Amino acid sequence: MSSDTTNSRGKQVGLIALAVGIVGIVIALFGFKQGWDTGEVRPIMSWLVALGFWLSIAIGMLFLVQIWYVFHARWPTIIRRQCEHFMAAFPYLLVLFLPLLAIPFLHENPGLLWKWMDGHNELPGHGTVAEDPLYAWKSPFLNIPFFGIRAIGIFAVFIGVATLLRKWSFDTDTTGDINNTHKARRLSSLGLFLTAIAMTLGSIDWFKSLEYHWFSTMYGVWFFSACIRAALASIIILTVILACKGYLKGILKQAHRYDIACMMLAFTVFWAYISFSQYFLIYSANIPEETFWYNIREKNFDGALNSWWWVSMGLIFGHFLTPFLLLLWYKTKIVVWRTVGVSFWILGFHLLDLYWNIIPGKLVAPDHGAGYLVRQFSVSIYDLAALVGIGGICIFAMCRSMKKAEPIPIRDPNILKSINYTE
Amino acid sequence: MTEKYGIIASFPDTPSFFHAAEKVRDAGYKNWDTYSSFPVHGMPEAQGQARSKVPIFTFLGGITGFTVGLLMVWWMNAYDYPLIVRGQPFFSPVFPFPIMYELTILLAAFGTLGGMFITNLLPQHYNPLFNSDQFLEVSGDRLVIAIEARDAQYDVDATRQFLEEIGGTDIEEVTA
Numbered sequence: 093m094s095s096d097t098t099n100s101r102g103k104q105v106g107l108i109a110l111a112v113g114i115v116g117i118v119i120a121l122f123g124f125k126q127g128w129d130t131g132e133v134r135p136i137m138s139w140l141v142a143l144g145f146w147l148s149i150a151i152g153m154l155f156l157v158q159i160w161y162v163f164h165a166r167w168p169t170i171i172r173r174q175c176e177h178f179m180a181a182f183p184y185l186l187v188l189f190l191p192l193l194a195i196p197f198l199h200e201n202p203g204l205l206w207k208w209m210d211g212h213n214e215l216p217g218h219g220t221v222a223e224d225p226l227y228a229w230k231s232p233f234l235n236i237p238f239f240g241i242r243a244i245g246i247f248a249v250f251i252g253v254a255t256l257l258r259k260w261s262f263d264t265d266t267t268g269d270i271n272n273t274h275k276a277r278r279l280s281s282l283g284l285f286l287t288a289i290a291m292t293l294g295s296i297d298w299f300k301s302l303e304y305h306w307f308s309t310m311y312g313v314w315f316f317s318a319c320i321r322a323a324l325a326s327i328i329i330l331t332v333i334l335a336c337k338g339y340l341k342g343i344l345k346q347a348h349r350y351d352i353a354c355m356m357l358a359f360t361v362f363w364a365y366i367s368f369s370q371y372f373l374i375y376s377a378n379i380p381e382e383t384f385w386y387n388i389r390e391k392n393f394d395g396a397l398n399s400w401w402w403v404s405m406g407l408i409f410g411h412f413l414t415p416f417l418l419l420l421w422y423k424t425k426i427v428v429w430r431t432v433g434v435s436f437w438i439l440g441f442h443l444l445d446l447y448w449n450i451i452p453g454k455l456v457a458p459d460h461g462a463g464y465l466v467r468q469f470s471v472s473i474y475d476l477a478a479l480v481g482i483g484g485i486c487i488f489a490m491c492r493s494m495k496k497a498e499p500i501p502i503r504d505p506n507i508l509k510s511i512n513y514t515e
Numbered sequence: 516m517t518e519k520y521g522i523i524a525s526f527p528d529t530p531s532f533f534h535a536a537e538k539v540r541d542a543g544y545k546n547w548d549t550y551s552s553f554p555v556h557g558m559p560e561a562q563g564q565a566r567s568k569v570p571i572f573t574f575l576g577g578i579t580g581f582t583v584g585l586l587m588v589w590w591m592n593a594y595d596y597p598l599i600v601r602g603q604p605f606f607s608p609v610f611p612f613p614i615m616y617e618l619t620i621l622l623a624a625f626g627t628l629g630g631m632f633i634t635n636l637l638p639q640h641y642n643p644l645f646n647s648d649q650f651l652e653v654s655g656d657r658l659v660i661a662i663e664a665r666d667a668q669y670d671v672d673a674t675r676q677f678l679e680e681i682g683g684t685d686i687e688e689v690t691a
Contacts, residue, residue: 368612375609378601420574422566514556 102338106491113484116477117188123474124191128199134467135474136195136205137451140298142478143188144446145322146486148315150181151291152323154254155316158280158287161257161273167351169510170343170500174330175323176261179254180493181486186247188482192298193243196236208234208304216456216464226305226381234304242293249290253283258493261501268503291315299449306385310370314449317363322442324356325435332432339499346426347515353425356438360419364412388452388466399469403448411441443479520643520691521547521663522674523650524683529555532658535681536561539660542677546666550650550659569630576626577619584615643691650689661689 120142123135153175160168196202196209203210203221208230211222221227227234256279260272292312300311328349334340374382389400415438424430447469455465501507526532529551536549540563549558588611592598597605632638644650644661653659660683662674671688678686 372609372612375603376601378603420570422570 102491102494106488106494109484109487109491111484113481113486113488116479116481116484118481119477120474120481121191123472123477128195128204131201131204133205134451134470135472136192138472138474138478140192140205141443141446141450141475142482143185143192144299144450145443145479146181146482147185147294148319148442148446149322149326150179150185150254150486151250151287152319152321153178153327154182154250154287155284155291155320156323156327157257158253158284161277161280162284164277164506166506166509167348167513169504169506170340171327171331171348171352171510173261173497173499173501174334174340175327176254176258177490177493177497178326178330178486179258181489182247182251182254184485184489185482186251188485189243189247193240196239202236206239206301206304208301209236209239214456214460216454217462230304234301239297242297246290246294246297249283249286253279253287257283261504262497264501264503265498266503270505273505288312288316291319299446302450302453303385305381307382308370308374308385310366310373314363314366314370317359317366318442318445321356321359321363321438324352324359325438325442328352328356328431328435329439332428334499343500343511345513347513348510349428349431350425350515353419353431353434356434357416357419357425360412360415360438364416367407367412384454388454388464389448392466393457393463398466400448400452400466403444403469407441407445407448411438411445415441518691519664519671520646520689521661521666521669522671522678523644523647523659523661523687523689524678525649525685526658526660526683529658531682532660533558533561535660535683538681539662542668544662544666544668546663546669548661550644550653550661552654552656568634569627572626572630572633573623574626576629577623579626580618580620580622581615583622584618585611587611587618588614643689647687647689649685649687664691 120135120139124139127133127135156168157172157175157179159165160172192205195204196206201210201213203213207213207215208221208227211220213221215221215224218224232238257276260276263269264272292315295312295315299315300306300308331340331344331348331352335342335344371386374386388398389404390397391401392398415434418424418430418434424434451467451469453467455467457463457465500511524535526535532549532551533555536558539547540561549555549562555561585608589606592611593606599605603610649657650659650661660678662669662678668674675686675688
């Protein structure tokens with residue numbers, strides 16, 4: 093009876109999410125179409141930021157589930173199932189990625205979003221992409237066919253690993269077959285490598301190559317830390333909602349929340365460590381090919397501080413210092429509303445972090461001279477629409493998956509350890 | 516005339532030991548402790564203990580390390596012997612960061628260690644409980660609750676009776 097009402101409520105939430113998602117996507121696609129027609133790239137970037145946001149949550153969960161398998165972690169078994177439900181979003185995210193993938197193949201200027209894709213694109217200060225020796229060196233990697241193959245390969249890894257892990261885990265519910273756990277564990281030990289490579293290539297292709305002159309060996313690790321932080325914050329929010337309104341009532345314990353919150357603290361430090369290391373290496377080396385990336389996030393060509401400086405400071409104090417100090421306190425990790433508050437805070441700043449990484453760009457100056465313009469920080473209705481739209485589809489996918497399997501993996505060998513878990 | 520340290524009582528199994536601790540807590544005793552050779556989950560709560568104060572020492576150590584690292588680099592690079600390196604400024608919050616960060620960790624670790632010693636009243640070379648032969652068996656299979664004489668509620672007869680009521684056996688007065 094109670095499970096029926098929970099089920100129907102889940103169905104309702106899924107349908108609402110689908111409706112909201114479709115509305116958001118229609119509005120965002122309208123912006124996308126405008127960008128496509130006019131060549132003004134900002135509404136297309138809204139789509140990229142929103143896709144990156146929801147993809148990072150799903151990738152983070154994919155990592156966590158595999159890490160839990162590899163380390164034979166018993167306590168997160170009930171949480172693992174919720175992650176498996178969210179991982180159902182990967183195929184939808186592939187479909188939602190297709191508009192971006194269409195640009196290099198269908199648009200008259202293939203370099204509309206990723207400017208290296210069209211040799212005719214003018215560079216600020218010096219010539220075109222085709223005349224650029226740096227591009228010539230990078231072209232064996234940065235070319236459209238290989239980009240397309242990589243994109244498909246990256247999603248194949250995400251979808252493949254997620255589908256297999258979901259299938260085996262759901263199968264254990266009915267058969268109780270221990271081999272499913274063994275298989276999942278074996279796949280995870282390989283899958284972690286595959287996922288790491290796919291995620292690194294994805295972050296390089298879709299975010300870093302927006303400014304293809306720039307290079308940083310820390311970029312993949314930055315995206316990894318961002319993914320895990322986003323996933324952990326989402327897990328807190330999702331499981332607390334399920335514990336208040338849904339099927340995790342009485343199952344999710346303080347100890348589970350506490351451990352996830354401890355990981356949030358750890359990865360807050362890790363994110364800061366990686367982000368700072370990237371900055372610090374480039375600061376120390378002081379090579380113009382690298383430093384410009386941070387310069388445009390601080391100053392305009394004339395040396396005046398620009399809007400990104402405020403965002404940068406916001407990230408240092410808002411994305412690191414505030415959650416770090418808050419999460420140091422034991423109370424923050426066990427009092428529900430405080431943990432949830434910090435989770436929303438982290439998700440918000442994670443979005444800002446993606447803005448900061450994706451949106452700024454060096455634009456050709458109006459007089460085509462030696463100077464350049466910087467694409468400034470802005471928030472548009474299309475940002476919101478894409479975020480809500482893609483998010484709605486992801487939540488719909490999750491609710492749809494929740495109907496297919498038990499709320500918790502009832503016949504998993506570790507389920508008792510997880511239910512009876514104490515600090 | 517020997518001074519009394521307190522009364523110890525043994526308990527036959529972990530559940531009765533655990534629930535006895537809860538009863539001692541509820542009876543309002545303050546200076547008492549439980550002793551077992553293995554950790555009993557939930558025992559700090561059953562004893563009504565507040566959370567450890569060690570994190571405060573850790574935090575203060577970390578803050579000290581951070582500040583010391585910052586000041587050290589400023590003093591060396593910008594004040595005592597200003598030196599131009601790679602055309603970068605004499606002082607900036609960026610390049611001293613590894614030093615600030617390392618010192619934060621080092622002094623936070625020292626703070627944790629020191630805080631652990633201070634809050635555990637260590638080093639303590641003598642504890643009267645070891646005068647009891649029964650107590651020595653705690654490192655084997657004995658589960659012991661000891662109520663100390665300095666507790667405000669302590670009364671030899673009443674406390675002995677109380678320990679009997681909550682299921683204690685082998686009750687013994689320990690001399691200091």
